[in-house]
Amino acid sequence: MTSQALLGALARAVDTSGAAVGRGVLAESGRHLAAHLGTGPYIVVADQNTWAAAGERLTFSLEDAGCTTIPPLIFPGRPTLYASYDNCEVIKAAMGAATPIALGAGTLNDLVKLAAFEMTRDYAVVGTAASMDGYTGAGAPMSEKGVKVTRNCKAPVVVIMDLDVVAAAPGFLTASGYGDLAAKIPGGADWILADVTGIEPIDEDVWxxxxxxxxxALSRPAALAAGDADAFEGLVEGLCLSGLAMQAYGGTRPASGAEHYFSHLWELAHLGVDLDPPLSHGGKVAIGSLAMCAFYEALLARDIAAIDLRAAADARQPWDEIEADIRTTFDGALADHAVRETKAKYASGNELYARLKPLVDQWPAVADRLRAQLVATDELSEQLRLAGASARPEDIGLTPDDVxxxxxxxxxxxxxYTALDVAWELGIFDDLVEDVFTRIWI
Structure with a gap:
């Protein structure tokens, strides 16, 4: 089953040519895979949990479609598999001449995606949970040498998501996917600002x-938490469309903004890795999304059109002071990474004035675009709570001061470029953060 929305997105996708989302589609998975990738040999890569959820049925469907397989690679179900490069190496060693099929959710998909790319193979994914939007994405977030970065690689040729399998997944995985999709709200607002300032224009079709x-997709949080398979269609399709949009755009801008950087930093600090199950990416993204929605509320409460832009541009810190601050904020390789990233977007003087002038001149219209995109922080918090997702910093073991x-x-x-940069460049960043924690959110 492929909706018109998915068909349209597949037409623009670079790597993915086939998608099946619906109830009972696992039984037809072998036929879909054979049509796009041939009859094998295939190797199914799973963990003990995802193999129990769908491994035998997937294998039977492959055999029924005339496909050949080699013995599966099944990681332990505990401890939870981590997206680290050494696990990618294990998969590469097991592949032989086979085409890999990732049977699982975020981590398994990312590891197989990168392993297949480095072995110059196509691959497919049979998703077992609505836990994130990376199923159809063309990159793989991977931790190596203390920094989490998105490694460039190809998306799957085929993605199969059986809603009955997905709905039966543990609730924390669904909550994670809900949080990841909610991130498109503040992430989209960040793209609007990048569009107005001319830094990264919006591609309307991808948008x-x-x-x-x-x-x-976010409209039925309680039904999702209850495991209602019919309620999952919108969520799963929304997550798949997000990944396909990243393919069409050639980057992750359509699916993420500053809210994801909160999550990445907490992941690099190993927040919640000692829990069982570990804190999910989407759980942390949910709190980052709330933080950014609150930040936007603070921004929209300001009369940006009244700011003396020339004075703000002239008051911009020189780069050497900013670099020094970055190196006191981060350590080691992460400090070097942050210096490179921040330097790439740094502007001052006339360059900064020219960047921000369209935003200041058009502020009433820009503010209307942002309000149409955003959801009130308290409203989003309630939706997340109903979905069983993280809705307060305490839900992921943080204090308001940590956030x-x-x-x-x-x-x-x-x-x-995000709202954080806009506020920083206008000289109101600290004031807006103060508003978030004294007036708007927590």
Whole structure:
């Protein structure tokens, strides 16, 4: 089953040519795989949990379609598999001449994706949970040498998501996917600002792929938490469309903004890795999304059109002071990474004035665009709570002060232009963060 929205997105996708989303599609998975990737040999890469959920049925469907397989690679179910490069190496060693099929969710898909790319193979994914939007994405977030970066690699040729399998997944995985899709709300607002300032214009077709389905996909949080398989269609399709949009765009801008940098930094700090199960990416992204929605509320409460832009541009810190601050904020390789990323977006004087002038001149219209995109922080928090997702910093083991301290780190972490940069360049960053924690959110 492939909806019109998915068909349209597949037409623009670079790597993915086939998608099946619906109830009972696992039984037809072998036929879909054979049609796009041939009859094998295949190797299924799973962990003990995902193999129990769908491994035998997937293998039977492959055999029924005339495909050959080699013995599967099944990682232990505990401890939870981690997206580290050494696990990618294990997969590469097991592949032989086979085409890999990732049977699982985020981590398994990312590891197989990167392993297949480095072995110059195509691959497929049979998703077992609506836990993230990376199924159809063309990159693989991977931790190596103390920094989490998205490694460039190809997306799957085929993605199969059986809603009955997905709905039966543990609730924390669904909550993670809900949080990841909610991130498209502040992430989209960040793209609007990058568009207005001329840094990264919006691709309207790609925008529509992601944003047109976000509100419907998030509209039934309680039914998702209850495991209602029919409620999963919008969520799963929204997550798949997000990944396909990244393929069409050639980057992750359509699916993420500053909210993801909160999550990445907490992941690099190993937040919640000692829990069982570990804190999910989407759980941390949910809190980052709330933080950014609150930041946007603070931004929209300001009369940006009244700011003396020339004075703000002239008051911009020189680069050497900023670099010194970055190196006191981060250590080691992460400090070097943050310096490179921040330097890439740094501007001052006339260059900064020219960047921000369209934003200041058009502020009433820009503010209307942002309000149409955003959701009130308290409303999003309630939706997340109903979905069983993280809705307060305490839900992921953080205090409000922990979140507050992450704001400047998130601003430095990536070169992608966001609301954090706009506020920083206008000289109101600290004031807005203060508003978040005294007036708007927590």
């Amino acid at each position: 529509a792929m992601v944003q047109s389905g976000v509100a419907p 507050r301290a992450t704001f400047p780190r998130a601003m430095y972490y990536r070169s992608r």
